[in-house]
Amino acid sequence: MRRHSEERSGNALIVTLVTIAVVSGFVALSIDLTRSVSRNVQRSLLLRQAINIGDAATEMAFADWRATCIKNYANPAPKGSTFNAASVVPSPSPGNFPGVSKYTLTNFAVVGVDSSWEPIADDLIPPKTMGPNPQNYSYYYMATADVIVPTLTSKIVGSATDSGNVVAKVRRILEKYRHNKTDKAIDYRDDLEIHPGPTFVVNGDVHTNGDLYTAHSSLTLNGSTSFSGKWSVGFMAGDGQHSESPTMPSWGTGEPPAWEQASVPFGIDVNDYHGLIENPTTLPNGTLATSDPLYKSSYSYKDNYTFMVTIDASNNIEVRNSAGKIVTNKSKNPKDLQTYNLFQDAITTNENITDNREGATTGTSSIRVVTLDVSALTAQAADSGNKIDFSAPIIYITDTSADPTGMTNKRAVRLKNGGSLPPNGLTIASSNPVYIQGDYNTGTTASVKPESDTSPDATNAPSSNPASPTVSGYDRKPAAVIADAVTILSNSWLDTNTPNSTASNTTVNTAIVAGIVPTGDGYYSGGAENFPRFLENWAGKTLTYYGSMIELFNSKQAIGHWGAGNVYAAPNRAWYFDKNFLSHPPPGVPYDVDYRRGRWFMQ
Amino acid sequence: MRLRKMQFSLALKKQRAAAFTLVEMMVAIGVFTLAGGLIFSFLNTGMVLYAKNTAMNSAHQQARTGVDQMLANIHASVSIPQLVDTNLAPIAAPGTGPAAGVDFQQFDGGPYLLYTGANVAATQNYIAILAPDLDANQSVAGLRFNIPSHKVEQDVASIVAYGSYRIIFFSNPVGVDIITKADGSGNGDGNKDGTSNIIGFTTHRVSYAVIAKELRYFPTNDPLTYRVIARNLIATTPFQILFNQNGGTDLRSVGAVNLTTSDSQYSNRGFAAVNMFINSYIPFRSRLTVFQ
Numbered sequence: 087m088r089r090h091s092e093e094r095s096g097n098a099l100i101v102t103l104v105t106i107a108v109v110s111g112f113v114a115l116s117i118d119l120t121r122s123v124s125r126n127v128q129r130s131l132l133l134r135q136a137i138n139i140g141d142a143a144t145e146m147a148f149a150d151w152r153a154t155c156i157k158n159y160a161n162p163a164p165k166g167s168t169f170n171a172a173s174v175v176p177s178p179s180p181g182n183f184p185g186v187s188k189y190t191l192t193n194f195a196v197v198g199v200d201s202s203w204e205p206i207a208d209d210l211i212p213p214k215t216m217g218p219n220p221q222n223y224s225y226y227y228m229a230t231a232d233v234i235v236p237t238l239t240s241k242i243v244g245s246a247t248d249s250g251n252v253v254a255k256v257r258r259i260l261e262k263y264r265h266n267k268t269d270k271a272i273d274y275r276d277d278l279e280i281h282p283g284p285t286f287v288v289n290g291d292v293h294t295n296g297d298l299y300t301a302h303s304s305l306t307l308n309g310s311t312s313f314s315g316k317w318s319v320g321f322m323a324g325d326g327q328h329s330e331s332p333t334m335p336s337w338g339t340g341e342p343p344a345w346e347q348a349s350v351p352f353g354i355d356v357n358d359y360h361g362l363i364e365n366p367t368t369l370p371n372g373t374l375a376t377s378d379p380l381y382k383s384s385y386s387y388k389d390n391y392t393f394m395v396t397i398d399a400s401n402n403i404e405v406r407n408s409a410g411k412i413v414t415n416k417s418k419n420p421k422d423l424q425t426y427n428l429f430q431d432a433i434t435t436n437e438n439i440t441d442n443r444e445g446a447t448t449g450t451s452s453i454r455v456v457t458l459d460v461s462a463l464t465a466q467a468a469d470s471g472n473k474i475d476f477s478a479p480i481i482y483i484t485d486t487s488a489d490p491t492g493m494t495n496k497r498a499v500r501l502k503n504g505g506s507l508p509p510n511g512l513t514i515a516s517s518n519p520v521y522i523q524g525d526y527n528t529g530t531t532a533s534v535k536p537e538s539d540t541s542p543d544a545t546n547a548p549s550s551n552p553a554s555p556t557v558s559g560y561d562r563k564p565a566a567v568i569a570d571a572v573t574i575l576s577n578s579w580l581d582t583n584t585p586n587s588t589a590s591n592t593t594v595n596t597a598i599v600a601g602i603v604p605t606g607d608g609y610y611s612g613g614a615e616n617f618p619r620f621l622e623n624w625a626g627k628t629l630t631y632y633g634s635m636i637e638l639f640n641s642k643q644a645i646g647h648w649g650a651g652n653v654y655a656a657p658n659r660a661w662y663f664d665k666n667f668l669s670h671p672p673p674g675v676p677y678d679v680d681y682r683r684g685r686w687f688m689q
Numbered sequence: 690m691r692l693r694k695m696q697f698s699l700a701l702k703k704q705r706a707a708a709f710t711l712v713e714m715m716v717a718i719g720v721f722t723l724a725g726g727l728i729f730s731f732l733n734t735g736m737v738l739y740a741k742n743t744a745m746n747s748a749h750q751q752a753r754t755g756v757d758q759m760l761a762n763i764h765a766s767v768s769i770p771q772l773v774d775t776n777l778a779p780i781a782a783p784g785t786g787p788a789a790g791v792d793f794q795q796f797d798g799g800p801y802l803l804y805t806g807a808n809v810a811a812t813q814n815y816i817a818i819l820a821p822d823l824d825a826n827q828s829v830a831g832l833r834f835n836i837p838s839h840k841v842e843q844d845v846a847s848i849v850a851y852g853s854y855r856i857i858f859f860s861n862p863v864g865v866d867i868i869t870k871a872d873g874s875g876n877g878d879g880n881k882d883g884t885s886n887i888i889g890f891t892t893h894r895v896s897y898a899v900i901a902k903e904l905r906y907f908p909t910n911d912p913l914t915y916r917v918i919a920r921n922l923i924a925t926t927p928f929q930i931l932f933n934q935n936g937g938t939d940l941r942s943v944g945a946v947n948l949t950t951s952d953s954q955y956s957n958r959g960f961a962a963v964n965m966f967i968n969s970y971i972p973f974r975s976r977l978t979v980f981q
Binding site: 119126202203334339340341668684686 | 796979
């Protein structure tokens, strides 16, 4: 009986122990799971923290690399050793990451990489990777940052091989991309507004270094669109000429407007790119300092030309050859003599036209123009006895008597009879406004016009089959007009025209690099749809345009606000990006250097 | 006599042991029932708390794992993410959502040098690259080939190996002429003087979408091939592109909202990790492609 009683007591103990064990097991499991989850969460958070530190470090490396490249703009491809010094790409300090108590940053560097994005020796120049033409190419670099963050199970703090540590090896490819500015339909250095009334399709890429303003569903961005500021579906502050409710534009499938790193014209950072076309010798003191990068001959058109033509206040013409030497009728070099005779024949001075847009703002609508007969250049280039170099002609032509503020002494250059251009194209640069009169680069003759003049498209909607912008047998030449502002005069333009005079269908095939009068004080800039300016009554008439519109600066001489009455009626806009520019850019066209963030990855 | 006394005593003890009264038994049972109930209640509460804790941890963990993977992938995206529906088809313009899913391209391989022995005509539907390590037998589902300098972005139809080179076939023509062949001019213009150095790389399109309460990862953008990242999601359209205060979008990020999970595996009580990732702002790091 005693033994029987002990068995009952033992069972109770066992049951109790088993119960406690089971409960303890559950508790242990729960604690273990919780700890496991906790550790995973901690490692996950620490990994994210390490990645963020690595990201921030490579971002700082990118900024320093970019600044260094801009500072050394004369060197197209700095070696990796350029970025070795701590003063050039300084390592981030803990103060850069407040709130992070423990981390170790190693392998922080910017190195050159080859075409396969593999690091190369510091003393080697990164190889050039090519674009669609010889002027478009890239150099690649890589920013590296290894971030080690300790955890509760770390054994050796700062060791990348200690599995207890969390390690993030962040890598960022950096690309220095040089490309011609004519590879986009619209390229603005400043804020870009596009507010068309009727249907307006941008057939090509668009970029602005500033903010993008779109506010009409009639706008279709049928290419890659990017902005470096912000994108607003609305109107810019200071625009008092739009009161309608903004609507969202359309865009091509898979190509919504998107943020992009700002491009840097010529890879140099200056405040005012108008210096590209200014003639420093005639400017007021201090307008363009000799220390300004634009003063250097490799950028400014006043030093970078095939021919330089200046007209003074008395309408005297001075012509220089590509070496900067003044040519006269007494020049002994046959080429110089031909050059002198060419421009004496091609230029007409002291003509006047009426520009009511300028008149409305400055009170002076009469513009003294110097007219360049482009057909004379084309004939000279085709002449069997020609000795002048037309391989990549750039003509810098300026009336130096213009008031640099645009208020008085209003001067301009007019391009006339530009139906056919020299075989390798033509670039015209001027510090003055330029008026393009009639068909330009179309093959137009006195008897033949392009289809775009005879049967033009009413719009440039993508579904349409565009009318040919050139006459049969004529190939568009790479052409650019670079000026303070560019105004297009129709084939029907007469100098005696009034703003109510009727324009006629006209076709212009050239890149335009020019300035704008920015929005403000109640005035609208006119937007990209009025980047080329107009003076006539174009109602029902079509301007067909193949080219690339590039805004680099604010106009200084053609400062008339858009929107004044009695100036013009808008044309039908059959405008297209000239894809020929991708492979054949105009002579001497400006270029951008983009400093891009490339592939991001972790090793 | 002594033996008799002992036998009597034992018999008396047995009679006493069997002599618990009904009241005694009821009291005893009551006490045990009360004690057992208290213990059961205590254990039950503990189990419920355990299940709740486990479920919430599991829900958090699943969502965290899912978002971590998605976060890493979107970080590494090389295209602008686009929102998609449950069939992985892009949603209609302006495409800002909210939507069930998001797709984007990830870097796959390269960069590869284009073959310099012959130029590429705009009309041809293939391109040759120097890529000895590129697997010609891989699945081309979701695979794209990109030449950023020439804005060529094409879906890959097939890959054929030819020594160290790979011929990449597209469904459509290349679209632009690409001059890769050296002209021997030696003028330092890269593709004109002996080495083309035109590069391209491959990407593959991947998607994430919430379908049937599951966050699914589609590694080749094929709706039938997926991996479940998180289960028991509550929000059906957690993805959206965020607008800025000016009405536009900056398209540098994907806002993943209400990626909320519950977990019924342990408790059947549907405890949810409520709104744990509301308004997550997931920026993508670089854009290497023009198209989404």
